[in-house]
Amino acid sequence: QVQLVESGGGLVTPGGSLRLSCAASGFTFSDYYMSWIRQAPGKGLEWVSYITSDSTVYYADSVKGRFTISRDNTRSSVYLQMNSLRADDMAVYYCARDSAVAGARFDLWGQGTLVTVSS
Amino acid sequence: DIQMTQSPSSLSASVGDRVTITCRASQSIAYYLNWYQHKPGKAPKLLIFGASGLQSGVPSRFSGSGYGTDFTLTISSLQPEDFATYYCQQSYSTPRVTFGQGTRLDIK
Numbered sequence: 001q002v003q004l005v006e007s008g009g010g011l012v013t014p015g016g017s018l019r020l021s022c023a024a025s026g027f028t029f030s031d032y033y034m035s036w037i038r039q040a041p042g043k044g045l046e047w048v049s050y051i052t053s054d055s056t057v058y059y060a061d062s063v064k065g066r067f068t069i070s071r072d073n074t075r076s077s078v079y080l081q082m083n084s085l086r087a088d089d090m091a092v093y094y095c096a097r098d099s100a101v102a103g104a105r106f107d108l109w110g111q112g113t114l115v116t117v118s119s
Numbered sequence: 120d121i122q123m124t125q126s127p128s129s130l131s132a133s134v135g136d137r138v139t140i141t142c143r144a145s146q147s148i149a150y151y152l153n154w155y156q157h158k159p160g161k162a163p164k165l166l167i168f169g170a171s172g173l174q175s176g177v178p179s180r181f182s183g184s185g186y187g188t189d190f191t192l193t194i195s196s197l198q199p200e201d202f203a204t205y206y207c208q209q210s211y212s213t214p215r216v217t218f219g220q221g222t223r224l225d226i227k
Contacts (some may be wrong), residue, residue, distance in 0.1 A: 003204035035214070044221040045155075045163070046208055050214035058214045094162065103151040103210035107174065 002026035002108065004095050009113030013087050018115075020080040022095030022110055029076035034099040035106065036069060037078045038091035038115075048093070051078060063089075078096070082115070090117045121145055121209050125219035131227040136197045140222045142207035149195045149209035154183055154192045157221075158203045167192060168203075202226050 008020040020036070036048040048070040050058040057069050068081040078095055092114050096106035122145035132138050142152065154167040165174045167183035170190055180195040194201055207219040 033214075033217075045157075045208075045217050045219070046216040047175055047214075060215070096163075098209065100168070100213075102213075103169070104213040104216050105165065106155075106208075107151045107168075107219060108162070108163045109160050109164075111160075 004110035007108040007115040024076040030073040034078045038093040123219040129223040150209035
């Protein structure tokens with residue numbers, strides 16, 4: 001079955017760290033670029049980070065220097081290490097597959113994992 | 120950053136209605152515009168890519184149009200399962216994509 005399954009969300013205090021995982025199945029993971037996209041409570045979708053198939057990485061300005069995206073093609077997984085978490089990082093985090101050759105098109109998403117930042 | 124502005128922010132309609140949602144980019148993005156449907160607790164779903172391409176498996180009542188800065192998503196005859204929030208997303212500045220703020224479509 002073609003799917004993405006996120007895990008690793010939870011409650012963390014401000015300044016804390018969390019590592020999100022996204023496990024892919026049903027397709028050749030190494031062929032695809034991947035992204036993390038989040039949705040804060042009551043807000044819209046916000047792109048967070050992006051990784052190419054050869055691990056070139058990109059970040060939104062709001063998380064640059066605090067978050068690190070990585071992938072393990074042998075495990076068909078992408079990760080998001082989140083450090084120095086702030087209240088405004090609280091959101092549902094989705095991993096998404098980019099299916100386009102030019103211009104990101106997210107054709108497969110996970111169900112999301114909730115990150116709560118609170119003291 | 121390229122800003123994406125959707126209108127309206129919310130919309131009430133009835134089953135069978137024809138509905139149009141608009142998305143405007145702060146600069147020209149050619150045809151690099153995608154549309155998604157998002158229901159609470161579910162994964163977002165790609166509907167339209169490249170402004171007018173229908174994603175595989177998406178019903179033909181969904182259509183997209185536009186080029187440059189102005190785009191529309193049209194649902195020709197609303198079905199009960201179409202009530203959701205819709206987002207546009209520009210991919211012109213990939214990988215730094217941006218989304219519109221969303222349009223919530225409710226049952227009248």
